Structures are given as structure tokens and as C-alpha cells.
Amino acid sequence: MRTGKIIEIHCQCGFLLFRYFKAGKGRLIKCLIPRLSEDFVGLKGAATASKPRCPSCDKELGIIQMVHGEPALKLNQGTIRGIRI
Numbered sequence: 001m002r003t004g005k006i007i008e009i010h011c012q013c014g015f016l017l018f019r020y021f022k023a024g025k026g027r028l029i030k031c032l033i034p035r036l037s038e039d040f041v042g043l044k045g046a047a048t049a050s051k052p053r054c055p056s057c058d059k060e061l062g063i064i065q066m067v068h069g070e071p072a073l074k075l076n077q078g079t080i081r082g083i084r085i
């Protein structure tokens, strides 16, 4: 059985950006986009190397990169509010 849980990712401004299935423990560095369970930003379908912004405060959330053949958002740690696991 796969272990992990759904976590909520918020912007510093408090906007709920997405819900994500996080496997294992540790700090969240990248989010694989196919693993988002809810996406309030429109990350699904975002182009590689694009920089999605918070719909509320317009800060950059990170950059879209390909990781093992899947699109992922490399998080801008300064924009994402601390995540407790």
C-alpha cells in the first residue's frame, strides 16, 4: 500500500493553492502535477518553464519543470507558506 496523505498548500497571503498527495515525509520541494487532487491555480496544462502565480496576490509560486517525464512545480519556498506534515 502506498503511504502518504493529502496536504493543503497555501500561499503566504493565505490563498489555498492546491491539494496534493504527498508520499512519505519531509519538506515539500516539488509537486508532481498529476498528483494534485485539487488545483485552484490552473497548474494542470501549464507549459514547461512557465511560472504560475497566485491568483490572489500575484506572487510567483515556482517554476514548472519536467521530473522523470512528468510535469512538476518546483516550489518557490518564499511564497509557499510552511507545510506541516
Ligand SMILES: [Zn+2]
Residues within 6 Å of the ligand: 011, 012, 013, 014, 015, 054, 055, 056, 057, 058, 059
Ligand atoms: Zn498569494
